[in-house]
Amino acid sequence: MKNTRELKFESPSFFQRLKGMLGVDFYRLFHTPMFYIFLAIAAIIPAMILGMTGMENAEGGIDRLYDNTWQIIAADTPLYVVKDIAEYANMNMVFIFGGIMVSIFIGHDYKSGYVKQLFTTHAKKQDYMMSKTLVCAFAMACMCITYLFGGVIAGALTQTSFAVNVGSLVSAILGKIVMSLGWASLYTFLNIIFRKYFGISIASSFFFGTGILIIGAAAIIGNNSALNIFLYGSSVYACLSSDFFTVLICLAVSVTWAIIYNVLGTLILSKSDVY
Amino acid sequence: MNAIEIRNLSKNFGEKQAVNGLNMTVPMGAIYGFIGENGSGKSTTEKMICGLIHPSGGQIKLFGKDHTDADVRAKVGVLIETPGCFQNYSVWNNLMLQAANLSIQNAETEVRKVLKTVRMEGAASNKYKNCSLGMKQRIGIAMALLGDPTLLVLDEPINGLDADGMRIMREVLVDITKNYGCTVVVSSHILGELEKIATHYGIIRGGRMIKEMTAEELETSCRTYVALQTRDMSRTKALLACKYSRVEEDESGYIRVYDAESPEGIVTYLYENGILVSEIKTAKIGLEEYYIDLMKEKEGR
Numbered sequence: 131m132k133n134t135r136e137l138k139f140e141s142p143s144f145f146q147r148l149k150g151m152l153g154v155d156f157y158r159l160f161h162t163p164m165f166y167i168f169l170a171i172a173a174i175i176p177a178m179i180l181g182m183t184g185m186e187n188a189e190g191g192i193d194r195l196y197d198n199t200w201q202i203i204a205a206d207t208p209l210y211v212v213k214d215i216a217e218y219a220n221m222n223m224v225f226i227f228g229g230i231m232v233s234i235f236i237g238h239d240y241k242s243g244y245v246k247q248l249f250t251t252h253a254k255k256q257d258y259m260m261s262k263t264l265v266c267a268f269a270m271a272c273m274c275i276t277y278l279f280g281g282v283i284a285g286a287l288t289q290t291s292f293a294v295n296v297g298s299l300v301s302a303i304l305g306k307i308v309m310s311l312g313w314a315s316l317y318t319f320l321n322i323i324f325r326k327y328f329g330i331s332i333a334s335s336f337f338f339g340t341g342i343l344i345i346g347a348a349a350i351i352g353n354n355s356a357l358n359i360f361l362y363g364s365s366v367y368a369c370l371s372s373d374f375f376t377v378l379i380c381l382a383v384s385v386t387w388a389i390i391y392n393v394l395g396t397l398i399l400s401k402s403d404v405y
Numbered sequence: 406m407n408a409i410e411i412r413n414l415s416k417n418f419g420e421k422q423a424v425n426g427l428n429m430t431v432p433m434g435a436i437y438g439f440i441g442e443n444g445s446g447k448s449t450t451e452k453m454i455c456g457l458i459h460p461s462g463g464q465i466k467l468f469g470k471d472h473t474d475a476d477v478r479a480k481v482g483v484l485i486e487t488p489g490c491f492q493n494y495s496v497w498n499n500l501m502l503q504a505a506n507l508s509i510q511n512a513e514t515e516v517r518k519v520l521k522t523v524r525m526e527g528a529a530s531n532k533y534k535n536c537s538l539g540m541k542q543r544i545g546i547a548m549a550l551l552g553d554p555t556l557l558v559l560d561e562p563i564n565g566l567d568a569d570g571m572r573i574m575r576e577v578l579v580d581i582t583k584n585y586g587c588t589v590v591v592s593s594h595i596l597g598e599l600e601k602i603a604t605h606y607g608i609i610r611g612g613r614m615i616k617e618m619t620a621e622e623l624e625t626s627c628r629t630y631v632a633l634q635t636r637d638m639s640r641t642k643a644l645l646a647c648k649y650s651r652v653e654e655d656e657s658g659y660i661r662v663y664d665a666e667s668p669e670g671i672v673t674y675l676y677e678n679g680i681l682v683s684e685i686k687t688a689k690i691g692l693e694e695y696y697i698d699l700m701k702e703k704e705g706r
Binding site: 140151154157161243244248249251252254403 | 458468474477480481485488492508552
């Protein structure tokens with residue numbers, strides 16, 4: 131049975147490929163309950179912390195963890211060495227839960243066979259890394275916003291003070307939202323390394339999301355702003371005493387790490403077997 | 406120019422050599438039946454052709470270009486084991502997502518076309534997870550057909566299907582070569598089905614290609630035999646074994662004589678020895694028997 135035709139080989143341009151892949155990933159993100167569950171989790175966390183720490187104790191008094199609602203969003207100053215849980219429990223927690231969400235999202239790519247189907251076509255490994263990073267960064271940025279709403283509502287309900295320097299607050303929120311890109315690229319990279327081991331990829335996301343390595347380093351070198359070159363360092367740097375320069379630092383750090391992790395991830399995917 | 410040209414291909418997984426110096430040539434427009442026992446290296450070879458795993462050595466050329474070339478990859482459709490679909494999405498959505506990944510312009514028209522080709526127009530709104538195995542395999546072929554491929558690589562698409570599923574799949578594959586004009590590489594253990602559609606064959610064993618041939622060459626290679634039944638089968642077999650070099654009893658209770666000059670000669674010979682033939686027919690060994698014989702020959706049995 132010979133039935134051949136004229137051969138014409140051409141593949142879509144980089145932008146066409148990325149547009150197609152982003153379209154698929156955004157469709158999947160918006161059509162998976164997991165995304166909305168994580169948005170809800172992000173909103174509930176500040177509400178729970180503010181609500182529970184604002185309750186009366188056995189003696190009838192209130193030992194508030196925060197004396198200002200916005201401390202649930204960011205610490206007062208960039209303290210790399212965490213002294214108590216209050217400095218730790220702020221919008222940075224979104225990046226821990228975001229890591230778990232990225233693990234589930236990418237893990238599903240492998241479990242469903244989507245990656246297998248994808249990489250038999252003209253799709254390039256760099257497209258995959260970029261698409262995942264951008265979509266997961268968007269998802270984490272959305273989580274930051276629901277976290278903000280959750281915090282504001284809880285602050286209002288617990289009648290915690292809202293006094294703040296608006297410029298600093300906006301800079302802190304923007305700085306943290308901008309950091310989503312860097313964190314998403316780290317988690318995408320980790321999930322590419324551990325793509326065959328779903329449990330390990332979730333555990334690694336959680337481990338790195340807590341910034342435990344930076345906290346450990348800070349314990350040795352102290353509250354040094356040199357730690358800003360790391361993702362966790364910059365995320366801490368976006369605090370309630372931030373200014374526009376802080377946002378620029380966060381943006382630069384986030385984009386730099388996103389590029390580094392994307393290049394590394396692309397290299398790993400290119401040099402190893404998909405399955 | 407050939408659709409696929411593989412030279413000295415090898416793949417090691419640690420110490421295990423899955424593919425070992427494999428050569429393979431698939432002409433354009435062929436339906437290439439890729440045959441081999443479990444663990445012979447079929448799937449590994451197909452995964453290398455599809456770019457899912459990297460060869461340890463050797464060269465794979467698709468339409469004269471390196472198999473990793475993005476332009477060529479854009480024209481390769483693949484179904485490896487099971488389709489990469491999302492369980493909770495409908496058949497339509499899964500195909501539309503694949504169309505988006507392939508940057509297909511008229512996605513809806515294309516998806517309708519491939520659904521029609523695989524006879525799944527009526528099941529487009531079904532959730533993928535609710536589809537039967539046969540339907541899932543056809544969805545996989547539909548996904549592979551998106552983007553108007555010039556080469557289709559299908560790994561075991563008919564395994565696990567019932568008789569009706571196999572018939573539909575066979576019709577679909579024949580339609581594809583007619584209507585899409587693409588080269589198809591299809592691996593399967595169900596040789597009887599493969600024989601009905603393949604124009605070329607490649608037989609792999611221990612990671613090496615041991616035989617490549619066209620359907621015409623297979624036809625020529627497959628020997629004719631005479632199958633017969635008598636009332637005294639054991640004596641008949643003993644008598645025939647005295648005159649003919651290869652006499653065997655098959656699973657359906659017939660004695661097969663492979664090097665007989667004619668059925669008449671056998672009937673006369675047995676009659677002269679006091680045995681009446683109750684049933685006699687001539688037939689050709691099929692692909693399955695040819696394959697088994699070849700394997701026995703390679704094993705030195």
